[in-house]
Amino acid sequence: DGGITxxxxxxxxxxxxxxxxxxxxxLNHDAMYWYRQDPGQGLRLIYYSQIVNDFQKGDxxxxxxVSREKKESFPLTVTSAQKNPTAFYLCASSMGTALYEQxxxxxxxxxxx
Amino acid sequence: GQQVMQxxxxxxxxxxxxxxxxxxxxxxxxxxxxxxxxxxxHPVFLIQLVKSGEVKKQKRLTFQFGEAxxxxxxxxxxxxxxxxxxxxxxxxxxxxxxxxxxxxxxxTTLQVKP
Numbered sequence: 001d002g003g004i005t006x007x008x009x010x011x012x013x014x015x016x017x018x019x020x021x022x023x024x025x026x027l028n029h030d031a032m033y034w035y036r037q038d039p040g041q042g043l044r045l046i047y048y049s050q051i052v053n054d055f056q057k058g059d060x061x062x063x064x065x066v067s068r069e070k071k072e073s074f075p076l077t078v079t080s081a082q083k084n085p086t087a088f089y090l091c092a093s094s095m096g097t098a099l100y101e102q103x104x105x106x107x108x109x110x111x112x113x
Numbered sequence: 114g115q116q117v118m119q120x121x122x123x124x125x126x127x128x129x130x131x132x133x134x135x136x137x138x139x140x141x142x143x144x145x146x147x148x149x150x151x152x153x154x155h156p157v158f159l160i161q162l163v164k165s166g167e168v169k170k171q172k173r174l175t176f177q178f179g180e181a182x183x184x185x186x187x188x189x190x191x192x193x194x195x196x197x198x199x200x201x202x203x204x205x206x207x208x209x210x211x212x213x214x215x216x217x218x219x220x221t222t223l224q225v226k227p
Contacts, residue, residue: 035217040122040222041219041220042119042201042217042218042219042220043156043201043203043217044217045214045215045217048214058214090155090156092156097205097210097213098143098144098205098209098213098214098215099143099144099161099163099205101146101158101161102146102148102156102158102215103158104155104156104157105155106154106155107155
C-alpha cells in the first residue's frame, strides 16, 4: 500500500523543548517537502529536498531543521528557537521538480504550551 | 517577492449554485496546479495545466490557465455538499528550472449550504 505517512497525528510539547516530526514515503519519490499551515492560511514551505543528503531552505526555515539521510525519510525538527511553533505540519513528496504533482501526508498537529 | 494570490478567500453558496475561484500571479508561471483540502484533511492534487490558454475539465470542474500564464481559475458547476473544502492553486515561476519551488496561493474555502 503506497503512500506517505506522518506521525504522530497530534503532538503536545512544552515551550523550550525540541520536537521531531516524522515523515516517511514508499512512493520512491526523489523530492520531499515540509509545509506549515496556520488557520485560514495557505501552505508555507519550510524546507525541501530534491535528493538524498541535500536539502534547501524554504520561505520560513528559521527555527526548524531537517535531514535527508534516506530517500524514504525526511524528519523535521521544530527547535526551541521557533517563536510560534503551534501549527499543522504537512509533509509531501513528488517524483522530482515542481512540475510534478505533490502527494501529501495526513499531517501532524503540533501544540506547544 | 513572487506571489500567488487567490480570491475570494471564502465563499458560501447554496447547493446547486456555481462557484469560481481565481488565482493570480505576480510573475509568469511554468505551470499551475490545483489541490483540494477537505476540512480536517490534507491537500489532494486535482490537476495540472502547463499550456497558455489551456482548459481542462473533470466532471463538474473546469480549470483554465490564462493566455499570459499569470492567472488561472477553477469553476464548479452546480455545487454539491461534497465540494466543501479549501481549494489551493500553486505555480512554479518561469525560469526557475529544476531548483524552483511551487508557490501556493492562500486558498479559497468553499461552504455549501444544502
